[in-house]
Amino acid sequence: MNTIEREVDVLVIGGGTAGPMAAVKAKQAGPDLKVLLLEKAHVKRSGAISMGMDGLNNAVVPGFATPEQYVREITAANDGIVNQKTILAYAENSYAMIEELDRWGVKFEKDETGDYAMRKVHHMGTYVLPMPEGHDIKKVLYRQLKKNRIEITNRLVATRLIVGEDGRIAGTFAFDCRTGDFHVVRAKSVVLACGAAGRLGLPASGYLFGTYENPTNAGDGYSMAYHAGAELSGIECFQINPLIKDYNGPACAYVTGPFGGYTTNSRGERFIECDYWSGQMMQEFHNELSGGNGPVFLKLDHLAEETISTIETILHTNERPSRGRFHAGRGTDYRERMVEMHISEIGLCSGHSASGVWVDEHAATTVPGLYSAGDMACVPHNYMLGAFVYGRFAGVSAARHAQVHSHAAVAASQIEAERQRVWAPLLRESGLPPAQVEYKLRRMVNDYLQPPKVTKKMQLGLERFEAIREDLDLLHARNPHELMRAMEVHAIRDCAEMAARASLYRTESRWGLYHARVDYPERNDADWRVHVQLHKNAAGEMACFKRPLEPYVIAMDQDEHAAYQKLRIHKEAVPA
Amino acid sequence: MSFPTFSLAQQRTSVPVRIDDEKCIADKGCTVCVDVCPLDVLAIDLTRGKAYMAFDECWYCMPCEKDCPTGAVQVDIPYLLR
Numbered sequence: 287m288n289t290i291e292r293e294v295d296v297l298v299i300g301g302g303t304a305g306p307m308a309a310v311k312a313k314q315a316g317p318d319l320k321v322l323l324l325e326k327a328h329v330k331r332s333g334a335i336s337m338g339m340d341g342l343n344n345a346v347v348p349g350f351a352t353p354e355q356y357v358r359e360i361t362a363a364n365d366g367i368v369n370q371k372t373i374l375a376y377a378e379n380s381y382a383m384i385e386e387l388d389r390w391g392v393k394f395e396k397d398e399t400g401d402y403a404m405r406k407v408h409h410m411g412t413y414v415l416p417m418p419e420g421h422d423i424k425k426v427l428y429r430q431l432k433k434n435r436i437e438i439t440n441r442l443v444a445t446r447l448i449v450g451e452d453g454r455i456a457g458t459f460a461f462d463c464r465t466g467d468f469h470v471v472r473a474k475s476v477v478l479a480c481g482a483a484g485r486l487g488l489p490a491s492g493y494l495f496g497t498y499e500n501p502t503n504a505g506d507g508y509s510m511a512y513h514a515g516a517e518l519s520g521i522e523c524f525q526i527n528p529l530i531k532d533y534n535g536p537a538c539a540y541v542t543g544p545f546g547g548y549t550t551n552s553r554g555e556r557f558i559e560c561d562y563w564s565g566q567m568m569q570e571f572h573n574e575l576s577g578g579n580g581p582v583f584l585k586l587d588h589l590a591e592e593t594i595s596t597i598e599t600i601l602h603t604n605e606r607p608s609r610g611r612f613h614a615g616r617g618t619d620y621r622e623r624m625v626e627m628h629i630s631e632i633g634l635c636s637g638h639s640a641s642g643v644w645v646d647e648h649a650a651t652t653v654p655g656l657y658s659a660g661d662m663a664c665v666p667h668n669y670m671l672g673a674f675v676y677g678r679f680a681g682v683s684a685a686r687h688a689q690v691h692s693h694a695a696v697a698a699s700q701i702e703a704e705r706q707r708v709w710a711p712l713l714r715e716s717g718l719p720p721a722q723v724e725y726k727l728r729r730m731v732n733d734y735l736q737p738p739k740v741t742k743k744m745q746l747g748l749e750r751f752e753a754i755r756e757d758l759d760l761l762h763a764r765n766p767h768e769l770m771r772a773m774e775v776h777a778i779r780d781c782a783e784m785a786a787r788a789s790l791y792r793t794e795s796r797w798g799l800y801h802a803r804v805d806y807p808e809r810n811d812a813d814w815r816v817h818v819q820l821h822k823n824a825a826g827e828m829a830c831f832k833r834p835l836e837p838y839v840i841a842m843d844q845d846e847h848a849a850y851q852k853l854r855i856h857k858e859a860v861p862a
Numbered sequence: 863m864s865f866p867t868f869s870l871a872q873q874r875t876s877v878p879v880r881i882d883d884e885k886c887i888a889d890k891g892c893t894v895c896v897d898v899c900p901l902d903v904l905a906i907d908l909t910r911g912k913a914y915m916a917f918d919e920c921w922y923c924m925p926c927e928k929d930c931p932t933g934a935v936q937v938d939i940p941y942l943l944r
Contacts, residue, residue: 327899327900327901327902328897328898328899328900330897330898330925331898331899331900331923331925331929332900333900336900336923336925337923337924337925337928441902463902464902489943491940491942491943492942493940493942493943494919495901495919495920495921495940496921496922496940496942496943497921500900500921500923501901501919501921502900502901502921532943533939533943534921534943606923607923607924607928608922608923608924608937608939611937611938611939612939612943612944615939615944767902767916767917770902771919
């Protein structure tokens with residue numbers, strides 16, 4: 287196994303959604319810069335949208351919504367804990383990004399006059415733009431990477447960021463998951479776009495890779511940002527999604543909603559007003575699942591044949607094309623049976639909720655020269671379009687930084703220490719198989735962190751995660767592929783500890799089920815209308831602290847603030 | 863009738879990705895399914911010149927099946943969640 291060193295100007299880690307956009311925009315902002323896109327899998331089919339996407343969840347399109355309305359909607363959906371400037375920056379740039387993607391060849395649904403066919407799914411405004419032919423979005427991105435002559439390396443697993451002696455970012459360490467070669471990539475600026483921490487909780491099936499998120503997104507980015515000294519935020523606001531039971535895909539009530547589909551209890555009655563995913567919606571979902579009217583279903587069996595065929599085409603060819611195969615295996619036909627739903631495993635993902643690396647409205651983290659975008663960067667409810675918009679911000683910011691800074695000096699001891707850590711599982715002659723350690727770790731995450739959250743259980747969970755830290759030094763990999771799994775276990779363990787510590791720190795309940803604390807059941811705005819930040823402190827320990835909210839740039843009225851608190855349909859409101 | 867013996871415990875698994883050897887053209891140099899897998903779980907058996915699933919770590923996301931030029935790849939839902 288060799289050690290390979292190289293030097294670039296801008297390094298983008300992660301070739302899924304935000305990463306390719308960041309690389310293209312960095313190159314366009316600085317055509318003379320050497321831009322490298324480093325990917326763990328293969329850029330052609332990597333990340334959360336490897337098989338495409340069936341729609342935009344948060345399109346701010348003139349005539350349907352204004353940026354100010356969108357900021358108010360997300361401020362309410364995230365129970366007030368937002369840096370509005372970051373959401374406003376997204377919203378103001380959302381439409382220009384849709385137009386650019388349209389020019390690049392991404393297909394959005396349009397009406398007979400050529401206008402975007404917007405749908406209302408959110409509680410207050412209209413933000414959903416379907417993409418029934420959104421299956422080739424990765425191909426569109428790949429063409430742009432080629433057109434802009436972006437250099438790409440596939441199958442390199444980034445392990446830790448390199449931090450210069452002056453505290454600036456200096457590049458990354460990585461290894462090749464096929465050869466085991468150790469890579470040292472020096473850069474003047476780095477964009478982290480590694481996706482969600484999707485392999486945190488264990489799916490109820492017990493299959494390690496049957497996760498909601500692409501399981502390649504194991505939380506590597508969260509762990510790398512943490513060890514580089516970056517602040518993370520909102521980690522306690524978990525990602526939990528309403529999925530088809532046993533299958534890892536969403537039932538997609540918000541896709542079927544405009545066609546007349548909806549979420550029901552076992553009596554076929556609606557119980558939530560709005561199918562847009564929020565912690566409050568998930569709390570109602572949880573209440574219904576565990577109550578006498580459970581479980582919960584997606585109801586389509588009342589719809590006309592043409593409508594059901596259209597829904598099947600959208601849901602079975604896009605984003606999760608194996609869905610039709612799953613239903614066929616269970617004998618579920620939308621025409622005859624409702625689809626049983628359940629709650630997903632927990633994860634960290636700002637694309638859906640709010641957990642991520644703290645970034646400002648230019649995608650800058652708290653580490654000089656380090657930028658972040660996509661599911662792992664804290665801009666609540668940012669989804670795919672937010673990943674593109676912040677990918678653009680991150681690329682431009684990283685290019686500007688690289689144009690005025692040199693490479694930071696790096697201590698040789700840092701390189702040697704990381705090479706030893708990474709190669710250790712391969713050099714050991716025996717030890718623990720990575721899959722077994724991962725299974726146990728993630729089962730403990732389910733046992734101790736799955737909401738509703740209980741203080742004593744989370745403390746016990748922390749003890750278990752500390753014990754598993756000792757096991758990391760016993761991990762054994764028989765080949766570079768197993769080494770990838772072994773190093774992912776390190777990242778998953780870090781994320782589990784972060785999830786427990788941030789959840790213990792915020793002694794109130796907020797965001798519905800995402801942070802429902804049984805022993806602190808009330809929301810407490812007097813003490814907790816703040817961000818909870820998590821970082822590695824001067825003593826090298828994981829610590830939390832409060833960061834005050836920035837003053838809102840868009841004023842909220844009381845009704846708007848409370849809009850997401852009123853999602854349950856009351857019995858008398860249900861038509862007979 | 864004789865049964866095989868084992869020296870150390872080996873977990874058996876029914877793998878979700880099946881390759882039709884008749885259709886697979888890995889022996890002609892094709893590596894499409896191996897290239898596109900986000901989890902890098904497919905490999906080419908060099909002695910047979912055919913693709914196979916080397917690791918049971920599947921997201922059943924299906925690029926391997928969709929991108930295969932000869933239709934040799936079939937992705938099943940993993941048994942545990944079928």
